[in-house]
Amino acid sequence: MPTRAEIEALDRNDPLAGFRSEFTLPPGVIYLNGNSLGPMPTKAAVRAAEAATQEWGVGLIRSWNTAGWFAAPYKLGDRLAQLLGADAGEMVVTDATGLNQFKAVAAACALRPDRRVIVMEGSNFPTNNYMVQGLAAFLGQGHDIRFVEKDGILDAITDDVAVVALTHVHYKSAHVLDMAAITAKAHAVGALTVWDLCHSAGAIPVDLHAAQADFAVGCTYKYLNGGPGSPAFIFAAKRHHAAMQQPLSGWWGHAAPFAFDRDYRPAEGIGRMLTGTQAIISMQAAEPGIDLAVRADKHLAWAKARTMGDLFIAQVEEKLGVDMFRLDSPRDGHQRGGHVALAHPHGYPIMKALIEAGVIGDFRAPDTLRFGFSPLYLRYTDVADAVDILTDIMARDVWRDERFQAKDAVT
Amino acid sequence: MPTRAEIEALDRNDPLAGFRSEFTLPPGVIYLNGNSLGPMPTKAAVRAAEAATQEWGVGLIRSWNTAGWFAAPYKLGDRLAQLLGADAGEMVVTDATGLNQFKAVAAACALRPDRRVIVMEGSNFPTNNYMVQGLAAFLGQGHDIRFVEKDGILDAITDDVAVVALTHVHYKSAHVLDMAAITAKAHAVGALTVWDLCHSAGAIPVDLHAAQADFAVGCTYKYLNGGPGSPAFIFAAKRHHAAMQQPLSGWWGHAAPFAFDRDYRPAEGIGRMLTGTQAIISMQAAEPGIDLAVRADKHLAWAKARTMGDLFIAQVEEKLGVDMFRLDSPRDGHQRGGHVALAHPHGYPIMKALIEAGVIGDFRAPDTLRFGFSPLYLRYTDVADAVDILTDIMARDVWRDERFQAKDAVT
Structure with missing residues (x-):
């Protein structure tokens, strides 16, 4: 001792x-509650004030161009990629974790159209389960959520499984799932994985590429100290970009948002995971926390x-x-x-x-x-x-x- | 002159x-661009700074209780209801417009399960169309979007129509659709309406109850001066609350979010339109603009x-x-x-x-x-x-x- x-x-x-x-x-x-809401980087207050008084107050609509508002999801996503074992262009910071979970699981389900089983941990933070329950009901194709607990996960990944959607670190017990082993099992039976990194990013080792992860999501307000309800992130491995689709197909995810086409045509790459206009002040205030985590x-x-x-x-x-x-x-x-x-x-x-x-x-x-x-x-x-x-x-x-x-x- | x-x-x-x-x-x-992004109420900068330095910086996790973070969507929704002809408890301020559009159209489609046609304006702001295209594709039940232009709307509302999803004021031409007449026609054939009020709220007369509107959505950053990407609103008429469901079923929309139940059980009332954690700094900064619009x-x-x-x-x-x-x-x-x-x-x-x-x-x-x-x-x-x-x-x-x-x- x-x-x-x-x-x-x-x-x-x-x-x-x-x-x-x-x-x-x-x-x-x-x-000791940075696992729920990280404290404020001093520069976050500066950025929030600047986003309000300068970018909004003075720049007004011009700030879409001059303050990088439209590019922010990509810029912050590229930075976070360095921390999480991903490449630039595989991650965006946008929306909230549950919404990103919905998009990622929907995209993964669509990539496995002949399968109907989604493996999840029953004791997981409930919003993950709720979101996938909402998705399954709404798909109306008989998707079934196979709830298991940690020791039963590998056995539950059978060849009828479309998607394995798990949280890397359990919100309550903090047990860590073996991302590489579970992903390998999923791939061996032809399934895809969606990893929730809310309690991992900035706290424990994550290497999305090494684990061959397909999709991942997570928040930026815990160990990344991005601020209350700061925008979340979503990762999709480059190998899925060309084929992936997600239903929350807003104009920020369009190939040419300012062409004002009538019909949706997804952007190339990770951009198609974007929906619409982001909460800019919260987004800008999240940057210093993300920067610190990447810099350390x-x-x-x-x-x-x-x-x-x-x-x-x-x-x-x-x-x-x-x-x-x-x-x-x-x-x-x-x-x-x-x-x-x-x-x-x-x-x-x-x-x-x-x-x-x-x-x-x-x-x-x-x-x-x-x-x-x-x-x-x-x-x-x-x-x-x-x-x-x-x-x-x-x-x-x-x-x-x-x-x-x-x-x-x-x- | x-x-x-x-x-x-x-x-x-x-x-x-x-x-x-x-x-x-x-x-x-x-x-002259408040139709895109309203300018900054002086108090918005104060609220943004306060939300960062005091609520986040000092209050930390305690601010969920002490700064009203969890209640904010309801509080701001109740205020906006006064401006838009709704009752308290029929509106929440949350997420982004496109996401709320997705929720509202999904909810309306689910209330008309035997119909497959959604009437929209082809020249509408594209994200509305994109979101509903995403919804229809993922529903996989053969929903068909019937695109028309303003003079053809009433005729397009036939008895196979599930939902009429229109923007009240056209983003480009500013023409106003007759909300009451279109809603009456929709109801006459058994359809429901979803009104996008992005270009209406705070600018022109809106009376959701008088028009018998079913659902409505809109942003708070144009004539409500809520700030860049400030959270949007969603309205559902009380008569639909008991039966309505929406697929983005996150924990904030759960009947008992802190019970951490495994299965989703929707909150009573408008709360079931909530998803998850909101971008709090942007939410708090939006309050002064909404207040001014309601106070005038x-x-x-x-x-x-x-x-x-x-x-x-x-x-x-x-x-x-x-x-x-x-x-x-x-x-x-x-x-x-x-x-x-x-x-x-x-x-x-x-x-x-x-x-x-x-x-x-x-x-x-x-x-x-x-x-x-x-x-x-x-x-x-x-x-x-x-x-x-x-x-x-x-x-x-x-x-x-x-x-x-x-x-x-x-x-």
Whole structure:
């Protein structure tokens, strides 16, 4: 178990330590919820203000040309491609994750017209399932979602499967699926894959090309620190570009948007995954966070996130014992995403008490506390301090206070 | 023809004149492109900065509860309902117009499962057509889009029609369709209507209830001044709420988003038109513009927009003659939306020269110049001044200069 001095030494020797100064973090807060909404890069506020007052306020309609509004999805997509093992031209930043999921699964289904089974994880973040349920019902061709859990995935990929649509890192437990092995099995039976990287991008190793991934989607507001509801990304491997189609065929995805043709004709390449006008202020504000994630050495960032998670587990078990919380995440850091899930029957008031004490994590019903270890702004000492605060809350039964029992609308 | 003194008197007596001070307008610009992107309400910059630095930067994840992020689509929708003749609970502000069009047409088609014809205007803004083409292809049930032009609409609504999906004000000519008469014809044959209000909301009279409209969509960045790509709106009449379904069934549209159920169960009411996490900074920045449009007396705003358009046409014909430009919009202000379209074979360089001279309108291929008369920040003297500048450009052949010939990427 590392001593305090050793933990402080980890910070002193952290080659990523300089990135912390790029963020605006409220005083008195240890922010362990970057797995839900990353904090604000200082430049994001500058970009949001600039997008409003300069690009909109002064540039007005001219900014479509002069401020690069139309090109932004491609520009940010090309940058993210560097982080995720894709090529320029294979990714755009656009719309929201669920919409991109709809597009990607629809495109994959259309590429496998003779098959009707979609494999998904039943315990996945529900919006993925909901979106594909909506798609399947609407296709009206008898598509069937085969829900399995992680240990049953490989066996569920049989030769009637059209699409395997999975989230790389589980939103609750943080278990990591083996993207390469699952994709290989899918390809072996003639199926395609759609990977949701919401909890992966910026936190753990992702190499879309190495895994031979077909399609991928994800948000930019967790470990990419793009801002609340910042636009999501969508990836399609170049080998699918010529044949892929998706139903949300808006004018930004048209081969010649300003020709104002009556009939849809898809753009060449990844552009056909675009729909329509993007939320520009949110898009521009997302750029600094994406830039930071791309600028940081990704191998160092992944290693730091893993080491912080390992340290958190070790500190919790040392200071609180192994019985007080149930570890719901893989102990092996290589099997785990960027967050750690602890379960406790009184998880809700415990998290409320932690938040009041300045340690922000989150809660997922019925009993999960999630703690995210985002590598660019957290210090190893933050991890240790957070565990000390948790230890104090448990030792003094702080969480039993009545004010921590009332449920918020959004939990 | 009004004299300059009479035009100045119109401004002095304009009961909406005070609204101009709510906007930040760049000096030296007469902005006649609010039909494409409205200018910035000064408070929008404040809200964008606040959403970034305070809500995101300081509130972090807590702002889902404390800054009303989750409730914003409903709150803004309820406000807009006041402007558009709907009830609270019939409208949400969310996603982009094309996506909302997709949802609304899909929902309407599902409510008319035995019919396969969708009536649309062939010359409509293309993304509407593209989205419905994408929808029809993916439905794979033989839905057929019956493209007609305005004079053929009523006759095209026969008893095989499922949905009539039209734009209330034409993006190019600004002709207004008779929402009540077309909806009545649709209902008489058992069809449903989807109205796109992009060029109507905030510019001309809209009363969704009086017209018995079924569904409607529209953007908030034109006459509602919500900012570049600000979230759009979607309306569904209460009578359809219980039965309507749409395929983009994300978690924000779920009956209990935080129960994390595996299966989709739609929210009661308009909430089922929501998909997922919204671009919050853009959403918050849109609020001041929507507020201004709702706060202004709508009858006065509609009358002013119409009077400015009338004045523009009269001034152009007085100063440039009736032959130099072809009037492509209805002369009758009650048949016209908020903009006026003039055609000229050299429309592109003429518009570029106008923009350089500080009069910002826009150009639509092959020969249309559009001038938008948004009622909350323009003065009648701006209209007269713009025509004087156009007159000068034509008299001196300024537009023939080589620098005005090169095409921009986005026109």
